[in-house]
Amino acid sequence: MPRPSVPRLSRDQIAAAALSQIDETGALSLPKLAATLNVSVSSIYHHFANGREEVIEGIRGLLTREVIDPLDPTMGWREYTEQWAHRYRSAMARHPHVVPLLTLQTVSAPETLASYEALAMVLRKAGFAADDLLHVVSVLDCFILGSALDASAPLDVWADSGAPESALSAAIAATRAQPGDRSRRSFEIGLHILIAGLADLLR
């Protein structure tokens, strides 16, 4: 078979197909990915020399690009942080099965690193002390990641965990009566508390 005049694969194309496979099947298999792309497994390695792990980093990059790009760094730090957090969480919540895979490996996608750097610059300009800045980023990051995991595998499963007088079951029933997305609402409550609390670090 001749070498095609135009490459049949690109990194973005592979990462996008991998993302779809995870969304649909809940897992990533390189043989299946190759089959979807009408290509042999080993040719994926030509674009991602480090194999599976690098493909997953590609997905992280895709997701970051998708939602983080158009943030205006000149707005106030509170608003910037809130939007940054919201976008991150919703990007991940849209791909529930991907999130646990992302937690399995260290962040190296340049788009993701750049978006954290952008947040750090906004916070520095807002006057956060050098000693505090990493803590601020870290606290936000932890909560967003945890919330994304919560959106992936909601606590609601625990409904049938205990006896009928269970405090947790009662709370779940009460929450079910409320409209909207429980996980998203929890996220918003926590985020507002965190931003208000972190603002105190500015004196």
Added chain:
Amino acid sequence: MPRPSVPRLSRDQIAAAALSQIDETGALSLPKLAATLNVSVSSIYHHFANGREEVIEGIRGLLTREVIDPLDPTMGWREYTEQWAHRYRSAMARHPHVVPLLTLQTVSAPETLASYEALAMVLRKAGFAADDLLHVVSVLDCFILGSALDASAPLDVWADSGAPESALSAAIAATRAQPGDRSRRSFEIGLHILIAGLADLLR
């Protein structure tokens, strides 16, 4: 080979060996686990009919038992919550490679469910509204889980991510100058903010 007079395996023993393997190698392989236990792979399935996933749930149970047990439910909700959160996070932080595996599957370990139920009861007695209670638990849970992941794969790797004038690199350098565990310190800052903020829900 005769059937041994005393069983050679128990669930706890298998889960503990699995935990050690993950701590030491960063991954869990049932064939290797069987070899360590001087047993054939299929005999693991006699104790954990659902295989690998159930073994990992066993580890979750082990970790929960290890640290959650001796919490006195009569203390104030703030103190209870703080200790509960601290213990959870440190139990997970002691086993960094385990945390991502735990996020891959739904919680079903009864010990873990019981500890969330205990927290919910303390919060209810403290006067949290039924509509708020699940959000309170969820916000705490998200932050703890995210913090455990942060303890597993610290942000500090990002030190060499950018140019020398990077705001993130500067923040990392400033934080390195502080004594103690950066991830743990971030956790404490966030936890105190969250508990104070959640207290406002009591009016």
Added chain:
DNA sequence: ACCTGAACACCGTTCAAGT
């Protein structure tokens, strides 16, 4: 540069069979 095809070592899971 870009892709193929075959090979390798390794998985998790199942099942009939032993005592």
Added chain:
DNA sequence: ACCTGAACACCGTTCAAGT
């Protein structure tokens, strides 16, 4: 009840070879 041994379908990764 508790364990063995073999078999199955499936992984991720590598590498020589094609054009």
